[in-house]
Amino acid sequence: MHMQSPGCPDCGIPLGSPPPARCTRCRLPLTGPDAFALWQVTGELSALDARRQWLAQRHAELLAALRARREAPAEIPVAASAGAPAIVPVSGPAARELSAPSARTALLIVGGVLVVVAAVVFTVVSWGRLGIGGRAAVLLALTACALALPRPLRRRQLTATAETSAAVGLALVLLDGYAARQAGLGGLDRVGAAGYWAVLTALTAVGAAGYGWWQRLRLPLPVGLLMARLPALLGTAALGGTTEDYATAVIATAAVDFAVLYALTARDTAGQAGFRERVGGERAATTLVTVARAVAGGWALLGGALAVGYAVVAPSPAAVVRAWVPLGLLVLLGTVLCRGFRALPFALRAGAEGVAAVAVIVAVGAGLRYVTPPGWAVVGYAAPAALIAAWAAVSCARSGRWAKPATGGPAGEPTGGPTGGPFAPPSRAAAALGELAAASTALLLTGVVVLPKLAHALIRPVAHGVALWGGGHPPRWSWQLAAAPLVVLWLSAAVLAAMAGLRARAVGDGDRHPDRLANALRNAQALTAVPAVLLLPVALGLPYAWVLAAAVVASVAVAVDVVRRPDAALLPRLLVLAATGALALLWSSADRAAVLAVWGTFAASAAVLAHVLSATASPPAVRTTARVAGAFAVLALGVEAVASGATAGLPRHVTAFAVLAVAVTAAGAAAAWHRMPGRGQVSTAVEGAGYALAAIAIALTVLHPDALSLALAVTGVAGLAVALRPDRRRAALVGTGLLIASSWVRLALAGVSSPEAYTLPITAAALVVGHRRRTGTPGTGSWPAYGAGLSATMLPGLAAMWSDENWVRPLLLGAAALLVTVVGVRARLQAPLVVGGGVLVLVGLHELAPTVVQVFGLLPRWVPVAAAGLLLLLLGATYEKRIDEARRLRDTVRSMT
Structure with missing residues (x-):
């Protein structure tokens, strides 16, 4: 059935x-x-x-x-209709601020601490007043009573009091041992302190665990667990151990912890009663197991850190051999935990195998350090890390899972890999992932160690190029790289390539089914392979020209491949293209001829790449690549222009016109590309790069006014030419502004200091543009149309008038302000009326100021004060009338446009 x-x-x-x-x-x-x-x-x-x-x-x-009602007022039960107790609150003078369990716990803690303190005082201070028999009798009696009380207390449901009594008893046991040695009982004072306490803490730890198990108490078990940290360390100190001996002791302690924990929980795993009932239920058992695992795991990591540190800095081969003992024990512990402890969580098992893998890598690397040539010690660690990472990647691929296996069967058994591949037990999957993570981390650390040497080799030509293009005479330079750092880089690239291929094969990766991890591995492998390949000629001692040529050829080859196959695995190839191109451009800075050749080659390649990619209906990534290539082509030509001028010995302000020529050409090319179908975005990128070059060209001429004026004029004319395009009408404003700025520079060179000479062209242009906007766009106000144009001349002229003693500027400015005011009133325009009227008033005040000052100088000092007071009285008397008049004036002005 x-x-x-x-x-x-x-x-x-x-x-x-x-x-x-x-x-x-x-x-x-x-x-x-x-x-x-x-x-x-x-x-x-x-x-x-x-x-x-x-x-x-x-x-x-x-x-x-x-628990939420714990702090509520006290309640008493009363008889209910159904016979169940009903809860009725008891009114009192005030609510209790401390619950009964909290008060009980506080009393027990304080009482236990006081008892222990009293015992210590008695042992240390009052011990000498009793004989040997009395001393032993008092301490033994107290200890026996404290350890015997928990059982009857538990029978009376006084669990917390029983736990406190047990804690006091365990503390008294240690005091008993201290007192016995201090008194020389049985010759114990002749025993070494470290050895004595090692034995005592070991016995106490075992006794505390056994006592807590027998009495079904919660506190003695963790106390015994924590006290078990001391015997191995104290014993090692008693024997005069070294660092590797301490590491062995710590790892051995962790191994004993896991073994005891496995023995205690084995019956619960098999479904039999035992551990959970002994420690007070499932919650207490879970907490104790979690704490025990954390303590044991932390202790194992501490011992591993001691062993690894000693092996790395071991001064001799014999010391390395001694360090293999704790490392081997760590490997054994991690392997057993991963493959034998099925009840452990998946992450903990994977972490244990990872720690074992790190121990193996360090052990092998420390041994190879004394048999490899000088400078190759880092390869001794990188080689085993790469081998383990590759092996772990193969295991992950064979198991069909690169993450924690899904569970769907009884007892958490896995249900198979994501692709239905061969079944792998959880232990094998955890081992593979742990080894992969640990070996990859170790390989990454070796890469960090050799990173300074690799970085120095990468930027060595750049440092020489800075001195070369700075105008000095750089000394001769050499480009060298040791083989060991490059070997580490090659190992990293090989492991990444293997992991990417295995991951893609394991999950069925392809163009139709992209996988994020496989793509990330593939991209990382591409970025790592570029310096690994390009630095190989440097390590082989080839000349600078050959190395640079290899980088240029590699970059151009990748660009050709992108053009031929724009839709196949684009991102890795773009990363390789960007990396090889960047290195080639940076390395070319060490030679002037190389800069001209490389930047020119790349400019042509980028232009072809942009033209070809923009001509096809491609995905967004390809179109983005085309835009970037087009912008880079323009910028590369700009660099080519700067380098050409510097090589020819031209001044910067003369070289700026070569850069400006590239910018103008880019604007024309953008206009031509814009008319082609499908190339609008590339046209915008090219145009933006041209604008950037124009700004750079103008910046190069800042220190030479003649060249600056000419550059501004050329750029302004180019802006007006760009404005001929229907979609670039606003470029006329920029072009006009540049032409005005050019005229300002010319006026400054001619010694003209009047602000009107600079602002009148702006005013004229702004008023013309504003008038066309107002007539062409109904509803445009007078402020947007004429406000800026009128203010551009009148406000600077007004500021110059106050420092000008001549009568011509006030007369002309007043006449212009009067004319503007009359026009504003006749046309009922707000902006001309306000600007013209305000300027006219200020001009009048400027003209009346000397007379007013003279009159005030002839009058007595009390007259201005009296006049001000009378004015205030007059305003106060006619306040309402003046307010109405001001409101009517405001409404009249607001009614204007």
């Missing part, structure tokens, strides 16, 4: 409906009486699990509700 099931009871693979006679993966029979009974048991267990989950959830809800 068949029954429906979500999966195979053994391997967990989905069976479908109806299920087959045998599992298609593990070949488990699914028919017959035994199979029927198994389905029944499975169904009942599922029902029990569901019931248990509901009860646990209900328990948590009720407990949370009661």
Whole structure:
């Protein structure tokens, strides 16, 4: 008889409906009486699990509700109609600020601490007043009482008091040991302190754990766990151990912790009662197991760090051999935890295998350090890391999973890889991922170690180029790179390539099914391979020209490949193109002829790339590449112009016109490309690059006014030419502004200091543009149309008038302001009226100021004060009338446009 099931009871693979006679993966029979009974048991267990989950959830809800009422006023039960106790609040003078459990816990803690302090004082201070018999009797009696009290206290439901008594008893045990040695009981004072305390803490740790297990107490077990940290360290100190001995002791302690934890939880894993009941329930057991794993794992990592640090700096081969002992123990511990402890979480098992892999890498690298040539020590660590990473990548690919395996069967058994590949047990998957992560990290660290040497080799030509183009006479330079850093880089590139290929093959990666991890690995491999390949000629000692030629050829080859196949794996090739091109451009700076050749070649290549890619209906990435290529072609030509002028010995302000010629040519090319179908975005990029070059050209002429005026004029004319395009009408404003700026420079060179000579062209242009805007766009106000134009001349002229003692400027400015005011009133325009009237008033005040000052100088000082007071009285008397008049004036002005 068949029954429906979500999966195979053994391997967990989905069976479908109806299920087959045998599992298609593990070949488990699914028919017959035994199979029927198994389905029944499975169904009942599922029902029990569901019931248990509901009860646990209900328990948590009720407990949370009661905890929320913990701080409420006290309540007493009264008889209810159904016989159940009803809760009625008890009124009191004030609510209690401390709950009963909190008060009890505080009292127990304070009481226990006081008892221990009293025992210490008695042992240290008052010990000498008693004989040997009395001393032993008092301490033993106190210890025995404290350790014997928990059982009767638990029977009376005083669990917290029992835990406190046990803690006091354990503290007294240590005091007993201290007192016995201080008194020389049995010759203990002749025993070394470290050895004595090693034995005592070991016995106390074992006794505390056994005592807590026997008495079913929670506190003694973690106390014993923490105290178990000390015996191995104290014993090593007693024997005069070295760093590797301490590392061995710490790792051995962690191994014992995991072994004891496995022994305690084995029965619970098998479904038998034991550990959970002994420690006070499932929650307490989970907490204790988590703490024990954390402590043991931290202790193992501490020992591993000591062993690794000692192996890396070991002064001799014999010291390396001694360091292999803790490293080997760490490897054994990590392997056993990953492959033997099935109850451990997946992440912890993977981490254990990763630690073991790091120990292997360090052990091998430390040994190879004494057999490899000088400078190759880092390769001794990189080589095993690369081998382990490649092996782990192969294991991940074979298992069909690169992440934590999905679980769907009983006991958390995995249900198979994402692609239905061969089944891999969780231990193998955890081992593969742990080894891969650890080896990759170790390989990355070796790359960080050799990074300064690689960076120095990469930027060595640039440093020489800075001195060359700075105008000095740079000394001779050499370009060298040791082979060891390059080998590390090659190993990294090879591992990344292997991981990318295996990942793509494992998940069925392809153009139709992109995988993020495979793409990231492929891109990282591309970026790593570029310096690895281009620095190889440097390591081989080839001349500078050959190395630069190799970089240029590689970049051009990749660009040709992108043109031929624009849709196939574009991003990795673009990364390679950008990396090779950047290195070639940077390295070319070491030679003037190389700069001209390389930048010219790349400008032509980029122009061809932009032209070809923009001519096809391609995806957005390809179109973006075309835009970038077009902009780079223009900028490269600008650099070519600057380099040509510098090579020819031309001044900067003369070289600027070569750059400006490139910018003007770029504007013309952009206009031509804009008329071609599908090339609008490339045209915009080329045009923007041309604008940037125009700005650079103008900046190069800043220190030479004649050249600056000419550059501004040429750029302005070019801007007016650009404005001939229907979609670039606003370029006329920029062109006009540049021409005006050019005229300003010319006026400054001619010694003209009157501001009107500079501002009148702007005013005229602004008024013409504003008038056309107002007539062409109905509803345009007078301020947007005429405000800026009128202010451009009148405000600077007004500012210059106050420092000008001549009568011509006030007369002309006043006449112009009067004319503008009259026009504003006649046309009912607000901007001319306000600007012209305001300037006219200020001109009048300027003309009246000397007379006013003279009159005020002839009058007595009290007259201005009296006049001001009378004016205020007059304004106050006619306040309402003046307010109405001001409002009418405001409304009249507002009614204007």
